[in-house]
Amino acid sequence: MNQPEIQVGIMAEPTIQFELKGNYQLPDGCSGIKFSVEIRGEDLWLTDESGHTQKANEFKFGSKSSDASFLLKDVTIGINFHWEQKQDQEFRGSLKLIIEDGKVRGVNVVPLEEYLRSVISSEMSATSSPELLKAHAVISRSWLMAQIVKSKKIETEQTNYQATIETADERIRWYDREDHTLFDVCADDHCQRYQGITKIISDKANEAIDATFGEFLMYDNNICDARFSKCCGGVSENFENAWEPVYHPYLSKIVDSEEAATTCVDLRREDEAEHWIRTSPNAFCNTTDQQVLSQVLPDFDQKTQDFYRWQVSYSQTELSTLIHERTGIDFGDIISMEAISRGHSGRIIKLKITGSACTKIIGKELEIRRALSTSHLYSSAFVIDHLDIENGVPQKFVLTGAGWGHGVGLCQIGAAVMGEKGYSYQEILQHYFRDSELVKQY
Incomplete structure (x- = not known):
């Protein structure tokens, strides 16, 4: 297994404005670093900074170097929470623009480990113990790949996935991430909080990713759907x-x-x-x-x-x-x-x-x-x-x-206490995910 690239749905708006920083492969016929994309009818219309426009049902700006990044304007974060707000956010990797439910959807295509560096920095404090951060790196990596495998299975089997059972007497409903069909995960708390390189990637987060690089929780030869x-x-x-x-x-x-x-x-x-x-x-x-x-x-x-x-x-x-x-x-x-x-x-x-x-x-x-x-x-x-x-x-x-x-x-919180008590990340994972195995896949 090689390190996969994943697709993260960042934002969906009638119009998206963005700026490129570094070396990118541009769609044919456009130039510059500042662009806007909007929906007109059933097409995407891309406008570059010279005013040139073109239409398509998808655009991709491919990253040509590891340090290339793009800035998305007015990304909504904290969706449906009391602190919901908009902010400009910066991401490494490639940018794909597609149509989703009558809006422009911005998707970040990024290597898995690069994605995790941001997730661990966003989800956890830089003051966290190293063992807690390592444990979280493993479960975030495992959860993500388990969701991708599950989505592909549902798509392949063309399963009519049901998350609501309602009768005259009962309403039973559960909430997961099966509603994401055009990308792997979203960037908000619905999946895992991901803000690219908008905030500084902490040294401790980098160390946790490097120490656990390619490690997954496994059970019965399958990647664990590791929840927290x-x-x-x-x-x-x-x-x-x-x-x-x-x-x-x-x-x-x-x-x-x-x-x-x-x-x-x-x-x-x-x-x-x-x-x-x-x-x-x-x-x-x-x-x-x-x-x-x-x-x-x-x-x-x-x-x-x-x-x-x-x-x-x-x-x-x-x-x-x-x-x-x-x-x-x-x-x-x-x-x-x-x-x-x-x-x-x-x-x-x-x-x-x-x-x-x-x-x-x-x-x-x-x-x-x-x-x-x-x-x-x-x-x-x-x-x-x-x-x-x-x-x-x-x-x-x-x-x-x-x-x-x-x-x-x-x-x-329990894992944070265990880290402070001197438990290793392997012991923390074994405590919460009984009989799982830690396996290096790449």
């Missing part, structure tokens, strides 16, 4: 409880502590889940060490200290309005919310919402989190107190929860 989240809450979740119903042995329950072998909780049971969530058991990710947290959390997240165990309260009006707006379903007054099934981490897979107007079960975990928050609830590992009941209708709801994110695979 901020905080598992003490126990990690099975893949099939967050996404499609496929069991991956290396993405199954682990207890996030050194005493894992002697911990025998079954958080699928409501009584054990309730006790676990309402207490604060020992775990790698149960930490308030600011030095550790700063390795994983961006500045705007570091104010959050209650991610291991957290609490959210809603009035009846707040909750009924929120659920209606977020799901499009008018439940009327919310009478009760009940966990119908939980995963191994205590995360709710199916939540039954009983209202005065209708009753419906929703899932999986991200659908539940989206229904109960204006952005994303920390996790779906929570228990519910129905309080101040008047004529059978609660006037207040308190959600007490555990963890931050889906909880599948590597727990970033």
